[in-house]
Every structure is written in C-alpha cells, then in structure tokens.
Amino acid sequence: MSTFLTRRLATIVPTLLFVSMLVFGLQQLLPGDAALVLAGEDHDPSVVAHLRAKMHLDEALPVRYVYWLGGVLRGDLGESMRMQKPVTALIAEKLPVTIQLAAMAIVIALAIGIPAGIVSAVYKGTAWDYAANAVALWGLSTPNFWLGIMLILLFSVSLGWLPASGYVSPFEDLRANLASMIMPAFVLGNAIAAVLMRHTRSAMLQVLSSDYVRTARAKGLDERVVVLHHALRNALVPIITLGALEFGTLLSGAVLTEQVFTIPGFGKLIVDAVFNRDYAVVQGVVLFTATVYITLNLLADVAYFLVNPRMRS
C-alpha cells in the first residue's frame, strides 16, 4: 500500500509542473500585446510602458516563467492587472460559489443519472432502457449555454418563478441563493447525468450477472431488494469515485453556464481573463483547479485501492 501511495504521490509534482508550463505557455503565447489591451482604449504610452515593465513583457519567455513559478512557490499567484487585485484573493472570493455550484450540479446529476442507469440496466433491451437512455442523454446533447437561455426565458421572464441571473450568498439569504443557483446547477448537472448513467448502467450490468447476485436471487430474495440493496451497493463505489473525476467536466461546463447566468465563479473569471489577456488570473486559477483535480483523482484512486482487495497485493 505504501509503495503504491508513494508512487502515486511522486507523479503529482511532474504533472503539476507540466500544467504550469502548459497554462503559462497558452497564455503568454496568445497573440496581441497584453500591455496594450490592459492599458485601456486611450493606449496611453506611459501606461503601456508601465504595464510592460510590471508584467516583465520585455524579457524572454523562460525568464518570465521562472519569475512566475518562483512567485507561485512562495504562495504569490500574481495580480490581476485589470482589477488590481491579487489572484489569491480572487480565488478565495470565487471558490465558495464554484464549490456550491459544483456540489449542486453533482447532486442533480446523481438524482437523474443513477436512477436512469439502474432502470436502464435492470430493464435492459426494453422500452424502459431506451427511455432512461434518452432522458439522461438529452442533457449531454444540448449546448448548455443554449439550455440556460431557454430556461431563463421560461422560468424568469414568462413565469417569473426564478431570478434570471446573479448570485446571492447563502449566508445573506438562503432562499434567494438556492433560487439563483437551481437553474445553472440543473444545466451543469444534466451533462454529467449522462456520464453517471452510463457508468451506473455498466457497473450494474456487471454486478447483476455476478455470482453474488445470483446467490441472492437463489435465496429467494425479492428482486427489488436484490437490485437496490446488493447490486447497487457494489456498483456504488466506482460511481462515487467518478463524481470526483467529473470535476474537470464541471469546470468546463461552468465556463459558459456562469457566463449566461452571471454566476461569479471560476469559469466566468477565466474566460474574461483570457480575452482581456489578464495572464496571471488564468495561470493562477487553472493551476489551482488542476491541483484540486489531481488531488481528487489521487483520493479516488486511494479509495478504490482500499475498497478493492485484489489490488492490494
């Protein structure tokens, strides 16, 4: 176990290093002069020069990378040139929002995906199978920014049931917070529901044909008990570890959903920063989310390893 763990941990550092190089390169190599973009529409030469100096733009790319990496290792992720605010402060501000959105989306995904996967597996080959499939897949088949706008028109403008956009902190007003998050969480959760459905289905199919379940059936247990109790319990482990891995998909989907619903999370922050050439923000936030993702992966692997005795030898 400890060798497995140390081997897994040893992979984290080079992976993160590559992430840092990847995101740094992607940002700094974007065409256009960042100083010019951030200097404002007047293109005041003194401002442009000041920004160029501040962002070390006149130095070679590897040198800038070393400056930045040095800062990161000291805990300084740089500053947003546009907001004049440290990236770490921006991350701290947006993190609770993103976490809440992700959590709600996963809950919705589980609520749709797992039942759909169970139905599809248990009634394999029948109309129920295809229906469950369609229900889970339609979320994956619609562009989420599109779905968002349609939902806003229906629930906010026509029916007036939910706020069209914006975010209210749960500590300020829990009801308003849930009202503002339910639509974006639904849009995000939909896409992941399909992935969860597929995995639930295949895990269930695998378990349902196993000796373990055959024994339970032979014992004369009610089919529902067999399914929900025995089969699902065993199928649940890979499903739950999957939730951690979908974090990356969540962040991707959140990019556009947050734009449409004006949720101040990471997604919106990153997209705006890319177009405004606010390098430090993109670099810092992506590095942060990558670290979280890699950690979640590691935890999932460890959990899987612990649960699965065959892997331990």
Place this chain on the structure above:
Amino acid sequence: MATLAFDVLPRETSPGQRALSRLLRRPSAMVGLVVVAAFVGLALAAPLIAPYDPVATSWSAIRKAPSAAHLFGTDELGRDVLSRVIFGARASLLAGVVSVLISLSLGIPVGLLAGYVGRWTDGVISRVTDAMLATPFLILAIALAAFLGPSLTNAMIAIGISATPVFIRLTRAQVLAVKVEDYVEAARAVGNPHWRIALRHILPNVVPPLIVQATLAIAAAVIAEASLSFLGLGQQPPAPSWGSMLNTAKNYVEQAPWMAIWPGLSIFVLVLSFNLLGDGLRDALDPRQA
C-alpha cells in the same frame, strides 16, 4: 492447447460480424445511425437541396417569420434560415469529425508508444497527458482557438488537440492490457520486429473501444464548436454553422425565435444521434457478450 491458440487469435472477422448484428438489433443505435446518415447526406447534397444561397442577404426580408417563401424564416440580415441550417450541417459535421480525426491521429500513436515502450517514455507521456486532463477542456480549447485565431479550421484544431489526452489514455490502457496476452508473447518469440507487433497484433485489438469513444467524442466536438462560437471563436459570419447561428440568435430570442430554434434543434438531434450510436456500439462491442 490448440483450442487455446484459436481462442486467443486476434479477432478480425466473425466477432466483428457478431458485433454488427448486435448493433443492428438495438433500435436506439439504429435510429442514431440513420439520423447521422441523413445529416451526412444533407451536408453532401446541400447545394442541391437548399432553396437559397446561405449568404445571400436581403434588406427587405429581415427577421421574417416562417412562411411559404422561407420555411424556417429569415435571420437578422435577411438570409434564409433553412438554407443556412442545411449548409451549416457541413460545418458542424466537419467540426465533429475532423476534430476527432485529429485527436485520433495524435492520440493513438502516442498512446501506443506509451503503452508499448513503457518506462521513461510512458512516464513522461502519462504526466503530460495528466496535465492536459487536469486543465478544463473548454479552457484549453478557448486558449488554443484564441491563439490560432477565430475560424472553423482553428476551432477544429483546438478541439482536436484538447480532446487528444482521452485517446492517449484509452489507447495506452488497451495496449497495456493486450501487451501481456499470449499471442503477443508468441509473436515476439517468433522474432517479429516491434513495429510489426505493435501495428499488426496489438493495434487491431485496441480499436473497438476507440471506435466507441470516437463516436461519443464527435458528439462532444459538435457541442464544443457551438460553445466556441458562442464566445466568438469558431466559424465566423457570414459562413453558416449552427453554433455561430445560435450565437447571433441569442440576441433575438424573443423577436425572432425561429433563428434559434432550428439550429438548436439540429445540434440536439445530431448530437443525440451520435450519442445513441456510440452507446449502441459500446454494447455491441462489449467483449463480455462475445
């Protein structure tokens, strides 16, 4: 011993035929296949089917509701929406297929290399792949598309590159599983050079899950193109693509909903079909049912 050898020979013909018959018996996959084929036909025959030139503007017919002259209505510059949807199928199908082809052509060789050679090569490739997977897909695609410049071609390249790590990982996992099979050992014992073992013995057995993943990836790529277009990267006007049509239509949702309904519906139907087809293929190619 003889039976064992037959059991483990690379499956090339009859298992494939068996898989195909399983696929044909699954209605949802068949529906998916038929719809995809229909869209491909539509895209190929676009100049013959479309009633108008998709980029022909008309100042007098701006945002007209669907009528006999314009079955799907017109857009903000007076262009026929139906014609644009038909021609847009080309862009969206291209976006889906070409992106995945790029991913496959980059991912399979690299994954093969990582899985077969192993050790340091595998180490480096796996870490870089992990790094790409740790970066949110859309962020990667946006940065690449912004880097290359807004156009459909660049969007395809951006999506293709961003989707490559999944194929690298999948190929590598399959290669690792197949590498230790007896027939591969046998091939090596006989003295086959490595490249031949990799291409003739390993690769064909790696293909089935890749086909499944590729089909599902096409679905995701069509959505990704729409997403990039929403941000102003991707197919640029006046050339039609469903994604950029949606991007323009979002400003007129209440005044001219038909501008959004038809491209949105088209994306939905096409992507759903690819998803159904992919799921069907996965079931059909599932080795446990062989």
Place this chain on the structure above:
Amino acid sequence: MTPTPRCALIAAASAFAAMLACAPAGAQTLRIGLAEDPDVLDPTLARTFVGRVVFAALCDKLFDIDEKLTIVPQLATAWEWSSDSKALTIKVRPGVTFHDGEKLDAAAVKFNIERHKTTAGSQRRGELAPVTSVDVVDPMTVRLNLSAPFAPLLAALADRSGMMVSPKAAQAAGDKFGAKPVCSGPFQFVERVAQDRIVVERYPNYWNKGDIHLDKIVYLPIVDSTVRLANLKSGQLDFIERMSPSDVPGLKSDSRFKISKITEIGYQGITINVGNNDYAKKSPLGTDPRVREAFELALDRDGIVQVVMEGQATPGNQWVAPTNPYYAKNMPIPKRDVAKAKELLKQAGVTNPSFTLMTPTTSDAQKIAQVVQSMVKEAGFDVKIQATEFSTSLDLADKQQYEVYVLAWSGRADPDGNLFSFIGCKQPLNNAAYCKQEVDDLLVRSRTARDPAERKKAYEQIAAITLKDRPIVYLYHRDWLWAYTNKLSGLRTVPDGLVRLQGLKFN
C-alpha cells in the same frame, strides 16, 4: 422593487415561487444592470466606460457636462482663464466633505491633480499633460498652470481627471485605494464582489443632498444583453444601460417600462491604413484616395443604420455627430452614388478592387462588416472579412498590420478627444498612420484657441482636408438606450451615456 399586483398573481399561482421572486429590495434601493464589469475603481487608474457609470455615484468632479455638452460647475463653483490662457483659476465649493469626513479644499485639489499626474500607471497623464504645476492661491482657490493653452482641459476636468478623492485615504491605502475608494460623490462605497456586484449607499453629508432621493444602489454587471433585459422584465433590476436596439420595439409596448435615449458622443467608423507601410501599399484603398472616395460613395449610411442598429443611431460622416455644435457644416454627409463610385474606380484604373476588412468578433462589428461587404459589392468592391479576436485586432491595428479595420470609439465630451489622437502624426490611436503637417498645425490651433468660434473654424478646415483624404470613414453615432421601470423618474439623458443620480427617484 416593492411587491406589486403582479406579485399577487404569482403568489396565487405558486406560494413558494412568490417567496423566491418577490423579495422586496428594501427602501429606495436602485438596482442597475451594467453591460460589463468595471475595472479598478480608482479614478487615476480606471480605464473603462462602465467604470465611469459607477463613478457617477461615487465620485464628484470639478466640473460636469449637461445635455448640451456645456461645462457646468460641480465641485468647482467658478473658473477663470488667465488672459494668455496658460493658467486656469478654480474656486472650490465650500462645505464639501469626502466620505471619510475630510474637507475638500484647494490643497486637496492640488493633491488630486498631482496624484493623477504622478502615480505609476496613471491613465490620466495624457489628458493632463499640459498642466505643469498646481498652485494653492488661497484655502478655497487653486490655479493650474499650463505649458501651452489647452481648451479641452475643462472637459477633462469634467471626467475622471477632475474627480477628487480623499487625500488622507489615498495616502493611507497607497496602490490598494481602488479596493475601497473614498471619494466625494452622493454615494459612498460599501462593497464589491468582482463580476458580481458593486454596492454603494447614500452619503448623508453630500453637499447636494437635496437632489438625492435614493438610499442605496447596487450595480450588477450582466454581459449578455438578453439576460440583462430578462432581469429587468422579471423585476430583479430596476434599470439597465445599453439595451440592445432589437429589443426596443418589444419593450416599447410594455407599459411597465420606459425607454430613454440620446445620441452618443462617440462614433462607429471604418479605419483605412493609409500610411507608408506594406499593408497600405498592397491595398487599393491604402494607395489611392479616389478608391477611398468610391468606397464611401458606395455606402448607404441610412441603410447601415437601419440594418445594423435597427434605426437606433444617427448617420454621420465626422468625428462628432451632426447635432454637435462643433460639426463642420461645410462637409455634409454624402449621399450614396454607386454610379459615381464606379466612375471613380475606372479613373483610378481598378475596376474590381479587393481588400481585407479586419473585423473584431463583436456582434456590431460583424454585422457592419457583412452589410458593408454586400453594399460595396455593387460598385465592384470585393471585401474579404477577416474575423479577428478583439484583443488581437488592437495589436494589429497598433502595428499597422491591416488594410481596413472596423472600429468604434466611445467618445469624449470635447471634440479634441475624438480627433487629435486619431489623425495627429504618430499619436497613440492613429492606427491609420495618417500624417499631414497642415492638419497637425490646424489640430494645435483647435486645442489652443479658447474661443469656440475659432475652434469651430479650425475644425471646419480640418474636415475639409481629412474628409477628402479619408483615413477614417465615419458611419454613424449610436443611441444610448436605457430601459427602466416606470416607477423611476427624473433620468437626465446626457450624451456621455452615464447614469446621473441627481434628481433620479422612485415615484
């Protein structure tokens, strides 16, 4: 705002939903939807238009402009130019305090001007360049000394350069001042969550408090105009700025809302690279003024305004709108004349000129490009639209690596702000690489003369030259479109597009 009969209907439909949608916003809180998220809220460093909308509540300035673009007093009560126009003496309004209680006096004004001029990264240096020093004449009188007469100074002091922040707070906060600005406007800063909201509340000791009828303002940046309007319609916002022109007919018929509009001080135009560089030389437009004239004659400005802006704009051919006092009446808008355009092209020896139109990926620019492409085709022009990401296009334009470029300018109250940087030799915004000594001399005359009539004459002479050279083909001036609940009244429509809070109130 407060629960309405509509809320009762919703309550009847669903009690739960009613709780969600009709949460009252509190006494006299105005919720404004902005089209973008402002940048840093420090008048010295700020650079976005939308930031100025927030400053209208937070920071008063020495002067203000009114609906006719006339300079009116705000924190300054009176002003006087010296006879040689190289010194401006300003009387500071007594009884004004900053949000932290500190008094506004001549020393504070001096501090602020110097802060604008000396802070690292200050965006105001260009506007205040001619100001060499500031003298405190007496505790409530200050004098700005200039290196040369500079007529646009007053307009600059009616904008961010004239905003006064508390010296004590600025010195204490250093470069973090923008996180918690302490200014002298009717509202004081409460909190800001980036990309989410900016909250300001009434400053009880505002010098003009009689004119302020709101307790709190919440600015909410919502980029998507459809969603912004949806928020207004669903009651979550009371006011939105920059409504999309296509939404106007639909909202007009809704009696719950009002729409106000006014022509902007900016413009939308097409810049042509006419300099001495590769891109200009290989473009037919860049080399021959007759081809440029043919291009302009092939355009139907009314048609462009109709299709692109749904009529919510005023056609124009100069850097200021036809209604502006400095518009050169000697150069009216040319009518479309395709025949003459073809004739000119024949004279120039190019019958099917082809060029690349660099188009930023904003929806307005793309629409203009497509319409222009269609229109000028009739005269024989073959336009290739090159979609370029906005930030990239800025760089390419700056380096003159383009042939023709679709660009809008947000506008400045003084016509100098719309002209000097664009056609003056080697000026920072002169993307066209246009340079004529004659024009430069006239530009200097236009900004040093104090008499408006003299300035107007200079502009007329400039127009006579530059409108023939056509480094920029001006197309139109957009309408600022504000939409708000019919419970609001007292909105002053000023061409700078800002939302002034004085006089604004709920009925």
